[in-house]
Amino acid sequence: MSQVRPSSEAAPSGAGHAGQDAWFFCLRILGGRYAFEALLVTEVVRLGPLTRLPAAPSFLPGVFMHRGEVLPVLDIGQLVGQGAIAIRASTRAAVVHSGQWKVAVISDGLEGLVVIPRRHLEAPPAESSGMAEFLSGVARDKLGTIAVLDLPRLVEAARSRAVPAGSAGT
């Protein structure tokens, strides 16, 4: 029960945060509650009009302009093959900065910051398909269970599927 996964290791331990707590950014995708390391989110924005990407996988539904930057939208639901997240005028996205990649993660709804005591983090179930492939832990709070995603790995997977290595520039 007390096993702690990498996501909580990456959570801030000093800098005003109690070492006992892990900070997550929580959102709802296709009926489930998902969270990832809060520090990865730089801001939450309303999606601008999307332009679809040519010959791109369905988990990249398009790009939009944000503060003079072209941001790709990442649909995690599609990436793990669970179905598309509906994009509406009201859809908000979490702008995520993971390593060198910057993407806007869309969801059905944003819950925002969630603080979970580390002792409430559990190891994910040992599955290796769909969303489970990218789980780094399971957390519980008053509202129920939250699946903690290994977002950097997920974004990395999205990038390598969208632009297979060696195909650049051809």
Add this chain to the structure above:
Amino acid sequence: MGAEEIRQKLLPRFREMTADRVEKISSALLQLERGTASGEQREELARELHTLKGEARMMGFAAISSVIHAAEDLLKGCGAMPSREQAQALLETCDAVLAMLDQPAELGPASQALVTRLHGLIGAAASPGAAATPATPDPATAAGPTEPAEAGGLRARASLELRGDRVHASIRVDVDRLDEIAAIAGDVLVEGARANRRARDLDGLFARWNRISDRVVLLAEQLRHEGYGDKAVEQLEGDVHLLRSDTFRFSRVHSEAVQGARAQFTLLAERVGSARLIPLSGVLAGFPRAAREMAREQGKELDCEVSGGETGVDKAILLSLNDPLVHLVRNSIDHGVETPEERTAAGKPPVARLTITARSDGDLLALVVEDDGRGITPAKIRATALARGVIGEQQAAGLSARAALDMIFVAGFSTRDQAGETSGRGVGLDVVRRKVTALGGSVTVESEPGQWTRFTLRLPQSLSLMKVLLVRIDEDVYGLPAVDVDSVDRLDPKDVAEVAGIRAVRYRNRLLPLVALGPLLSLNGGPRHPRPTVAYVMHGGEGAAVVVDGLFGEREVAVKAPGAFLKGLRFVTGAAALEDGRVALLLSTPDLISAARRLASPAMSRGRDRRRLRVLLVDDSAIAREAEAALLRSLGHEVDEAVDGEDGWQRLQGGGFQVLITDVQMPVLDGIDLTRRVKASPRFFKLPILILSSLSAPEERRRGVDAGADAYMVKGELDAETLASALERLCGVSV
């Protein structure tokens, strides 16, 4: 300008660039020694060395060139991880190269000693500890700097040369900072367009207000006529009048101000853009002499001519242009130009000609390197590519002459059996393509065997502004570089022909493949209009007729990089903000044309009425999966991928797939069991299944069919057309 004068002019920049290169090489060597260098870093290291060698030769530094050549040999000989001794020698070579920049260019005893030392270390067994030289560079082992005979007085001369540098009335600005300013200027330009749009909207609002105020005034007059007019009505009337004229005045002043600001913004963007434009002569001037000498060393006679040096080019591009040009010229001399004897025998003048021509081509800079040498024979390229394992036999057989020529840009391809000192190490032309593509340009080759070879580099002249034709696909807007768009027209179905299995349209006396942009980019099924809009795009001698859903106008846009995440994504070279807040993605013409050529087959000509399918592709081999997915996407289908049968089954639960394509041999759950499971499930039993296997035996096919597969195809026999028709057969009727 004399040759020496040119050399002197280029010398400061060569020194600067070499220092940068050496720094890069040193840090890569350190990583290599630690064993932390990736394959890509090793390739990069090889390229840097190769480029440095070429540049040194061009600048007449024979000693540096020889030493680097020896270093290349050593690096090749020591495999993935050099011993400490080898790494040390290589690092010391780096130091020596820097010192040699200030020394006589010829190979002196010290450089010769270094070359011998490097060669001596080839094949030397790793000797950890004992044989390792001290970590700090031992000056005695380094070449040049400590060699009084070679350095001494001549070094003083070198410093005199340096003192001769003129002080320019300019300041050095970091290119990154200039980029930043250019990007901001571009953003401001878009903001200006937006403000203009808002001003128009405001005018509309004022016009409405005007109409209402007219009615108010009319009403007040009526009231007065009917005797109800009291002072309050009169005052209201006066106020409305006043407000209306104030509004009108403001509206005019505001519109003028916005337009004025917009003009200024445009000017700003242009000026910032032109601040980055530098004449090409700085790069080109050194080539005639260098090329001539390089040829002479190989016993060849060459006249090299340069024209168009006054053409301006973006600073960032100029900096990156040198390497590709050096490679191309070297390649021409090594592989193209024949010896005088060979030339005479072939009935050509003994002195070969190499021309480098630069010119502005709209927004693009075109650089042509042409020689009148032996040309390139597609058959020879095909054979070499096959021999080097760059392509398979089947691929080689299917390679068109044009595609064969293009093979010379593939990494690992080199037509020389013996690595010449100048080129032929399998790095070179792939560097050219990589660099040019990274700049948003293209490189193409044409040749007439026995007569000539022509390399054409096309690069954006300015990285910040580009004129584009904006086209519509559904409601989305995409940009085609205006310089590549020959014309735009309505397509007359009568002009469409099928020639040798390719759907084509006759345009300016040539047949161009005809494709709809929507399906080509896997975005939609193509326009429904009986006479749709077609853009004729041309690039590097090739062209295509691209049918779009509509036009959105032509304009100059501030080009933005699509961001790291999308870098390398097919078709997309950049993006531009539109004034309505949308993003227009800028498309790569070479990508479009090559995709169009592949797509214009008869199977694809029916693409317009064929549905775009959502395909679940299950294959455990990443390579095979990539290839299959690419093929499916090129047919206009949307592909979801799964890594084994179980993964496929899970993904299937998400629903929405119209066909399942699966491999057979996979871990966890194989394709046969997956097929059985799908066909046994009440939810999915109708889903067509295509088994794609490397096993071709009849019993294997039977096993697949017995499990319930609707079709069975062998991977080795896979091509676009058979796959397209199989999918059409499986999914064409049902919805």
